[in-house]
Amino acid sequence: MKNRNQKRSRRDFIRSAGLSGMTLMLGISAPVLGKPTTEIINLLSADDRGTELIAWISIHQSGQVTLLNHRSEMGQGTFQVIPQMIAEELEVNLDQVTVLFAPAHPKKYGPQPQEGSFSVRGWYQQLLQIGATARQMLIEAAGKQWNVPVSECFAENGQVIHRPTDRKLGYGALVEDAAKLTPPPNVPLKKRKEYKIIGKSLPRKDIPMKTNGAAVFGLDKKVPGMLYAVVERNPRFRGKVKRFDDAKTRAVPGVKQVLTVKRAVFGNLYEGVAVVATSLWAAMQGRRVLKVEWNDNGFEHLDSEQLSDRMRENLKKPASSVPLETALQTAPKQLEAVYETPYQSHSCMEPLNCIAHVQENRIDIWGPIQEANWIQADLSERFSVPKENVTVNMTFLGGGFGRKGFTDYPYEAALISQAIKAPVQVVWTREDDMSLGPFRTGAFYGCKGGIDEKGNMVAFQTVTAAQWFWQEWTAEPYPDPEPLKANDGNLDGLLSPYLKAIPHYSFGGVGTRAPIPVMWWRSVYASTGGFACESFIDELAQAAGKDPLEFRRNHLPDARYQAFIDRLETVSRWKSRSKNAGWGVAITESFGSICGHVVNVSRKTDGKLKIDKVIALMDCGWYVNPDIIRAQVEGSIIMGLGAAITHAITFKDGKAVEQNFNTYPMPRITDSPEIEVHIMDNDEKAGGVGEPGLPPFAPALCNAIFDLTGKRMRTLPFKLDDV
Structure with a gap:
């Protein structure tokens, strides 16, 4: 049979x-x-x-x-x-x-x-x-x-x-x-x-x-005999459990077990203490009275200021090519600028959660899983269970943004299930989800550019200093990474035809080491690199005395990009802009698609700045459902708005400061501008949609602020009311 x-x-x-x-x-x-x-x-x-x-x-x-x-x-x-x-x-x-x-x-x-x-x-x-x-x-x-x-x-x-x-x-x-x-x-x-x-x-x-209410999200899923668990995890990420006192925890009605557990984050094992109970409420109440003493020796306890200083110093390390330096030094007009972007939490509306049932030579997983194959392979290897005996069942996800593609939270749930010999749903609280990472890395970009007599770019250099998540797989002790040589790196978000029009360019950087766990975040490095490159190109246009959109047109010779700019100019009514309003444009390229934003800003009667409108144009080539494209671009703009002006993750003594939405505020509906989304029709191959709509927003906003006020915003986030 x-x-x-x-x-x-x-x-x-x-x-x-x-x-x-x-x-x-x-x-x-x-x-x-x-x-x-x-x-x-x-x-x-x-x-x-x-x-x-x-x-x-x-x-x-x-x-x-x-x-x-x-x-x-x-x-x-x-x-x-x-x-x-x-x-x-x-x-x-x-x-x-x-x-x-x-x-x-x-x-x-x-x-x-x-x-x-x-x-x-x-x-x-x-x-x-x-x-x-x-x-x-x-x-x-x-x-x-x-x-x-x-x-x-x-x-x-x-x-x-x-x-x-x-x-x-x-x-x-x-x-x-x-x-x-x-x-x-x-x-x-x-x-x-x-x-x-x-x-x-x-x-x-x-x-x-x-x-x-029929849709089943991870938190909705239930399986027979399931217990619940929450985990007290070290807020300094890499610390170990020294000892814990669970006397009061075990006295809470419904609490079944208290045990140490590990969570694999890239090349490190993070430790915590799990409280398992017959209900989620009992597990949470048991955690409240749990006493844990941590061993936090052997790694740095950094503040945000120390991280920033480290990245600023790393901007000085990579060496430029001789031809580029010569082009920069001999250009009639030269410009330098540094752009700073902060760490960010994913903060999906549905916090992390996962159900695991580990039996002899079999593992079953249910939950908001963004990357099913990787999780299946990871659990198979770690538990020595054949892949075909590891079943990863996907539910709907209440947001993902890259975080729910990681393997740590299913592995942690599986370890707890194995220990208690029963299916268990591990639920992260909002505070856990927001403050324990991995995060989008903070990033610093040092930019240099040269303009010739005709107002064209003849040299363009960008040096990146940031944590690189691919280095996180290297377990400690780790050496400081060597700086990338010129053009060993790239600048995510930069339009590719610029490299045909600029005679001399260089992209390099340094991977900044820190015990802060980092990973991909919606649009990955295009969200930070796009801010730097499109802000700096706007500054170069200003130095050249050129219209910002026309300056980009002159450096993007390919027919697809020329058609894109023509359409963006039309739908945004770019030529109708007035002196009493600020207009900013940014165009980025990522995941096979081109996206451009034009942002309009003005002063309210009380003198404070307001964002009036965002006009977005998406060129994703062949596409399926226009309404989904518009929804994704709108969502990207709101997420980009939050990262630009409302929230950031900061660190004190090695711990994340922001714990919930009271200190990591989301944009409110009153903060949201009017959004108008247009889609290019052409015969290009299909490109991505869910991520490319985010990177242009922050530079377009900052370029609009400069157009209105003459003030350059090179550090995110900032408060509109302070501009």
């Missing part, structure tokens, strides 16, 4: 979801065994092929279509756009589609990380192809049933139609025959002008669930 279930696991999964009978199930085979391209295959025979799949689709005899979304949904819209892509080529209405989350399984579904704004730009061709192949197989099945040429048949709205006689067969009536066919290779895809649902702002399938 066991072997039979293994052989038919995919079919059994569909049945377990409430369906029965014959299904057509297709997947995509990644290039393996020397095959140069992806291949559409029938999943019912996939077990014997040793293939790796990245997506699959099932059609039931009832006509119901089930799509497994192999990416996490944290508000960015994959729960909508992945089915929307497949349904377009499959010729079904989304009302006919059920969407389920796929568990972590790289051999079935391929890479499943939700990072780098990669869901559409990485897989759209393959997902379109799987829909087209399934459609063609259904058409072939209909042609055989009718005994007519396949060329006389076409698919529409979940059925196949015989053109000469107008006979129709629904997909449910065809699925049994279609499931026996070998998928045809290289089925032609639709042309863009033929799309019926791609490019349309169709209502999101997750919105009704999220408004009526």
